[in-house]
Amino acid sequence: MNYKQASFWIITLLCIATSSQADDGYRLWLKYDLIKDAAKRDSYARSAQFIAVSSNGPILKSAAEELQTGLQGLLGKSVPVITNSNGKTGGITLSVTDAPTADGQSLNNEGYQIAKRQNTIVITSKSDAGALYGAFAFLRHLQTLQSIDAISVTSSPKVKYRMLNHWDNVNGTIERGYAGGSLWKWYELPETIDPRYKDYARANASLGINGTVVNNVNASARFMTNEYLQKVAALAKVFRPYGIRVYLSVYWAAPKTVGGLKTADPLDPEVRKWWTDKVKEIYQAIPDFGGLLVKANSEGEPGPQDYNRTHADGANMLAEAMKPYDGVVIWRAFVYKADPKADRFKAAYEEFTPLDGQFNKKVIVQVKNGPIDFQPREPFSPLFGNMLQTPLGMEFQITQEYLGFATHWVYEAPLFKECLDSDTYVKGKGSPSGAATVAKVVDGSLHGYPITAMAGVANTGSDRNWTGHPMAQANWYAFGRLAWDHTLSAEAIANEWVNMTLTHEPQAVKRITDLMLRSRDIYVDYNTPLGLSRPWAGVHFAPEPWQSKSPRPDWTAVYYHRADSAGVGFDRTATGSNALAQYRPEVQRQWSNAETCPLPYLLWFHHVPWTKKVSTGRTLWDELCTRFYTGADSVTWMQQQWAQVKPVVDPEIHADVTGRLANQHKEALWWRDAWVLYLQEYAKQPIPAPFKKPERTLDDVKKLVEIYQMR
């Protein structure tokens, strides 16, 4: 064609690309795009001629509305909602009943069963919430193009409180947020309701998440004022029809700042009365309020220890105030003191195990997955399996504080599963492996906890696609799915998410799933291999293994890796801090011997000589270099794999991820060079072949890092 036509086409294509086609990611995994296969559409449509709901409760209404929206999109067909099928078949019936299920399988209060009976899809549940979860599960079935001819799904959540923790501040910023500002517009609430609040609730409900802590654990006292409670109540009103309850983080000193009292001593009668009245006020504003989350005597936050009281004294005082209501107190175990001689690893265990049995039955102690702080790889926290009389809630971090912000592609399900599937051996010597996993501690089956909880620190923000990195949506998704059922595999969840979100093309689904499953190990290899940890400065973005100056020793990098001329790693065996003693003997046996300790945990527990041969047959130094180099090189593999799926993934999303992968590769090389050049000064070893020594010097790398500390 001639130039005129050419320029016409160029410009036309530009227009098309910038118009309807592009997917901005806002719809997350609830895309409901028309199913391309007409035959499949028809087969689905035959079983979706109506949606019958037995009542008009708000949550059932949400379920019917979502089914209608989903079917409209997937089948291109408007399906009527009726209140009684009058024996008609060929539709979908939401049946909320206390009667046992047809096949006698048990459901808990939020569970659901989807079955086909007399040519009708019946979604059975004991509660409206169960019906909502069943509706989303049914839609997921269609979104993943599964047959529904003989559909039979029975599912109940294994954990009672499945929640997001938002570290969102009153000024609209998010602590450790990498996807724009906060979703909550405090200055505009309660009068202005952002339509996005509803879509947030839909996304969570689709995963079975039933609670959200809307404010940062480093809490503002404002949330204990009536002015702000009205704002929070407005959010609760939007979330309620989706079965989501609102929780608040508590600023411990609120009785002083808000109440004008002289003390916040949990045993002071005035303080106790203030909290009793405050909780009453909260429930007047939010009748289904979920509970209080507390970060006390941690990283400078006030707490009961300021008055020589224990964490139990503090938690129980709040539980007392909560007594008349159906809500809980969630007390965080994330505590450590600035003691140069201590091992931060041991702090939570030392402070909390003595309190086991002393907590009010409304209290859950929320424990981070690892003993330190959301590192790319940590052993499970020794608190799991050692608090038999205290419900322990799991705290995972979805937002990528230590996993590359929104620029590194890290699928977190393998990290979550690694912790959940770890065996605490709490059943004692010789108990069958898998009998006492962390998951069984958390879901209460091991110690019969009366209440159970799993929390994820949210990675959501005001970015149009919610999570910044399009692939980070999968981490929100994976957390929610695992909070519902921790037995799901990381691969199954990835496969599901890719089908719902990116493409149905089998080759591409396989490639992307494979990328996701390998992404976390790749990150660990170039970032903190073999059990290295916390090579960060103030900003948890740039490498700083050399960082040694801080108001607190445990806020330096050298505190964690302990590199010296002899070797590297933190000796936590009996010859060192003996943190290993906090684990059961079976666990100690695996980890206490440097010869048998799994490589991923080696430097977590051992200070290993540079020239020591590790299980791969390489010396420690060579093994470290191999990990750093192959890890960084693997990002180019990720880029190649991602390039392959371009034809079947939305162009806007594909371009976005392509850009982020280029950035990730640049930063992976930065991490590699920072570590090897720094450690080399102690190891005094050459970079082993076939790897080439970095072209830049350690000073070059440091200069690049300094940029990110400039004001």
Add this chain to the structure above:
Amino acid sequence: MNYKQASFWIITLLCIATSSQADDGYRLWLKYDLIKDAAKRDSYARSAQFIAVSSNGPILKSAAEELQTGLQGLLGKSVPVITNSNGKTGGITLSVTDAPTADGQSLNNEGYQIAKRQNTIVITSKSDAGALYGAFAFLRHLQTLQSIDAISVTSSPKVKYRMLNHWDNVNGTIERGYAGGSLWKWYELPETIDPRYKDYARANASLGINGTVVNNVNASARFMTNEYLQKVAALAKVFRPYGIRVYLSVYWAAPKTVGGLKTADPLDPEVRKWWTDKVKEIYQAIPDFGGLLVKANSEGEPGPQDYNRTHADGANMLAEAMKPYDGVVIWRAFVYKADPKADRFKAAYEEFTPLDGQFNKKVIVQVKNGPIDFQPREPFSPLFGNMLQTPLGMEFQITQEYLGFATHWVYEAPLFKECLDSDTYVKGKGSPSGAATVAKVVDGSLHGYPITAMAGVANTGSDRNWTGHPMAQANWYAFGRLAWDHTLSAEAIANEWVNMTLTHEPQAVKRITDLMLRSRDIYVDYNTPLGLSRPWAGVHFAPEPWQSKSPRPDWTAVYYHRADSAGVGFDRTATGSNALAQYRPEVQRQWSNAETCPLPYLLWFHHVPWTKKVSTGRTLWDELCTRFYTGADSVTWMQQQWAQVKPVVDPEIHADVTGRLANQHKEALWWRDAWVLYLQEYAKQPIPAPFKKPERTLDDVKKLVEIYQMR
């Protein structure tokens, strides 16, 4: 109908409301929705059968692409782009030529002429940028449903540099931003390009804005590193095809923090060399770089005065470094010292007028519209008309730092116009009124400035609708239109914007325009009537006229209103600070006499007794109360008017504004009560009939304010 049908319809309508119909405001005033009137569409279509572009330059390509996108939307018709009309008629021709216009009207380099010749729309310009502005002007013509049968528009920008100043920080926050986080994703650039960057450029180009300062004037040194220059270059690449040049704010001490020098003394040879090299580096990364913006020796920022040099020494040193390139240095005049005896009002004049004539010809001094700091109403800065040999750029604030954040509806064009149309009387006694307006100072026509500039502090953020308050989009729009042509009326701009953005229904257009035009006076009445100013604490949100504690006296509220038992107001006459002496005699004559001083400026210049009768016949106290009460009551009028237009405005936008108006009314009462209860303690006067005294006490109000200072 029976219940089943009812519930079906309820749910269906819910779905529709949440789907396609709702307008999230992202498209701003570039909506390009299909024109409903088919006859009009056809008449437009007859003259839009092709788009002929003479070349394939990137900016012309943007013009053609925008015309194509716009016509596709407005007319529902794909219009081909061709490079030569070959005598064909009935289309649109973009003709970039140095030849004089057909009718001999003059165009400057960025101007355009739209005329119909031989049944073809010819958009003539001297530059590709002119063609782009002409294309947007033509589309605006269609968007506002004007006839094009005899279209004849000739327009050239009156100011050369029309720019936004973004007070965006490297951490993604925005100083004085109320619409979410920053648009710029520094951690993701340069690899990831948010598609939103292009839409930002389109919106600005549609107004004729040709420059953007992407970082806060309280500048991070990072922007002077190559790492960040590459990120900025990636933005510049997106903006370039829209005729927008990127500028950077400068951290004065960068030669020390980034360059490792011992000093930032502008006369130090090493410092001068560092800047020369740095500017060269900038132009290597960004060949069309616009220039440097500097906030020096202001509010704690470093500057040349740290080395006993003048602002001129500093600006000229940077201008020297810029000499080889087509860029400018913009030096802010926003300076004031923490001197309890001084009048902050006078500071900029005192520091800058002695330097008139000393600045390098590449330097523009950027002056805020008023002498203090973006108050709801200020007299024009006395610098205008008193720097005859120094190009003065105008700095307006679009973001509503002192105008109610994103919760108060304040249309700012009347504020901008009030300043631009003020007569400086610089031509001297007896000169015809309007001969020496601030606008004529700024556009250079009065003193023959070689370069001219107008800047607006942006109100954009990551919120989906860009500006938080949907009506705040009109402030971005109005700034851009006035920067192009300050002779446009606030009403014409409002009418244009409403037609392009909200509705064409004549009654509604009139109502909304009327609301917009009155909104600013209403805000001033309940917030700072009669020339009161700066009743703010740290957070510029909550009323604090009583606030008297601060590290600096000029950061307290009492410093500004000076209320005492005798009266209220700041005496700036000869008996007081005599700031009035900074104005020409004609201005002094109007304002120096409390009897004749216009009420809006009264307390800016006079300390007036409570019982003094003002021009309305009321005592000062009664007049103040009347303003506070009627101002707050007027918000209910706004609510009623807005309710009237519901049928013809998008439901999502209407609901959003309705919510914000409810919030605004609540806060207007808060402002009213805070002021009258506080001032009453000095005035010792009753609230005049028919107004009722507030139900709450001053302590109640203060408690409400304290909430917004809690951590």
